[in-house]
Amino acid sequence: MSQGPVDHELVFEGVATDTRKDCTNKLFVPIVGEVFDGHRFIDSAIENGATGTLWEKSKPFPKDLEGRIQVYKVEDTTVGLQKLAKQVLKEQKPYVIGVTGSNGKTTVKDMLEAVLSPKYQTYKTQGNLNNHWGLPMTVLAMPEGTDVLILEMGMSSAGEISLLTSIANPDVAVITNIGESHLLQLGSRENIAKAKMEIAEGLKTDGLLVIDGDEPLLEPVYKNTLACGYSATNELQIDKVEKRENGYTFTLKNEDSPFEINLLGKHNIKNAIYSIAAARKLNVSESEIHKALSNLTLTGMRLEQDRLPSGALIINDAYNASPTSMKAAIETLVELEGFDQKIAVLGDMYELGNEEEALHRDIASAVKAPITEVITVGEKAKWIYDGLVEDKAQQVPAVSFISKDEATSYLKGKLDDRTAVLLKASRGLGLETIIKALGN
Structure with a gap:
């Protein structure tokens, strides 16, 4: 320079x-x-x-x-920005945790901050600044004295995570899961897994790789890998899950003390395990981990609960969507207790490549009672509707609209305090604007 x-x-x-x-x-x-x-x-x-x-x-x-x-x-100014970030990390020496995966990156980032901040000064990726510009900007915005830096790493094609991890040189790397996001660019889940595994390339020599051990495509190729999940082969195995009104309690195999998370969505149990693994690596006490997880607050539009003037419960999970995360959100609505009507408002999912029609249609397989109705919004989401009406065994009624305004008008007359509504779609659809239109 x-x-x-x-x-x-x-x-x-x-x-x-x-x-x-x-x-x-x-x-x-x-x-x-x-x-x-x-x-x-x-x-x-x-x-x-x-x-x-x-x-x-x-x-x-x-x-x-x-x-x-x-x-x-x-x-090149972009390369210069990246080199500057790498130099700052070398000089300030924070403990770096990198997080990637098809779904759950931001949730895990928030959980990590929650369990680590009682003991350490932490800083995390703000918003979605997780690409080749955003990650170095996050590093350079890091406050002086930061002990732990939590970096979200996004990608749309092969090689991008490799670049980000070479800048970050993480002490701990987390791969949350492998979904279908970016099938358009990468062609298969196998290629998506390979691209996510690039995060291990930049790990420090004594670094820890934390993976979804229930995902066959994520084999522990790195020497120091901690597998987490439900299967017996995992080192951190989830055990004794109990549903509570606004979340779950669970234990880890061969451990007695239950953890509690006040979050909807069973998939968040696995997200919590990743943060437990990192916190233990950093010698956070068990009591601090338990306390932090039971008091979690997450970035907006991730199973965010709100009440409309009508009294209806809105579950806003419209930050983004892939087939995996949409099915998980639907399961969350299924498990919800205390409502006579459960309405799933499902919108377009983007970047799914040649399989986009089949992947939308397959969402119908996750829909079941006690969901009482499905409303699809958008041209691609019409395939979800098609999948529902063409399945003769499917008993859940469905309607389809191209515009959000049409869907909102239809939904307005159905809301009362015994109704729960799930909103789920890709970010580009802006499905959350329905909430404002409904009077909240």
């Missing part, structure tokens, strides 16, 4: 990539994408307080701005 005249006393208070936000005393990194180039906004960065910038050598720096900001010239 070469630069113009260097002010060795210059200290940056953070990194900025968006000049519409406060850039005071920050290093501006102009990101170059397919349809945009952040270099064009250097004047706005200076105007908003940036005191330094990375700058690609191939691009001329505006002569009228010379001397107004410290310039560090690099071959």
Whole structure:
């Protein structure tokens, strides 16, 4: 990384990539994408307080701005951002936990923060900043004195997790599960599993890989692997699960003390096991782990419960969806007690490739009593409806709408305090807007 005249006393208070936000005393990194180039906004960065910038050598720096900001010239600003993050990690040496998987990444990230923060100063990926730009930005936003850094790692194609783990060099890596997200790009669940397993490539030599031990595609290829799940081959085996009004209690095999989570969705038990594994690796006391798990709060739109003015319960799980997570959400609605009507509002799932019609139709196999009705929303979700009406053994009635407005109008007349409604779809559909339209 070469630069113009260097002010060795210059200290940056953070990194900025968006000049519409406060850039005071920050290093501006102009990101170059397919349809945009952040270099064009250097004047706005200076105007908003940036005191330094990375700058690609191939691009001329505006002569009228010379001397107004410290310039560090690099071959590629994205690579420069990634190298900067790697250097910060090397200098500050936080304990790094990387989390990937088809579903549950954000939930596990939140759980990890909950069980670790009583003992350590933690910082986690904010929002969905989990790609080749977002992960280094998360590292560079890490507060001074951070003990544990929890990094969510997303992907859409092979090689992306490999890059992220090479930057993060995690002490613990978690693979939550293998679903069908990104079948469009990767073609098969086997290829998705291989792409997720790339996270082990960057593990420290004494690092721990935590995996879903019930997934045949996730074989323990790394020397220090901890398998978690229900089958007897798992080192952390889930045992004695009991459903409670708003969650579950469970034990681990050969352990007496039950854990409690006040979260809907049986799949969250396995998510909790991953956080228990990491907390034990970091010597968090058992009492602190139990207490943290029983007081969890998660990022929004993940089985989030709310009451409408009508008294109906809304379960908002509309943050994203894949066939695996949609079936899990439906099972959550099935298990819910105390309601006469249980309505599943199911929307489009994206990025499923050539199998998208079959995967939507197959959702019908998860629908069963005591669900009382299914409402599908969107063109792709119409296949869920088709799967339901074509199955002669299926007794749950269904209706299909292309627009959210039509679905909302239909739903309005069905709501009372004995009704529970599940919302589940891919993020792009914005299914949660139905809640606002229903008066909440």
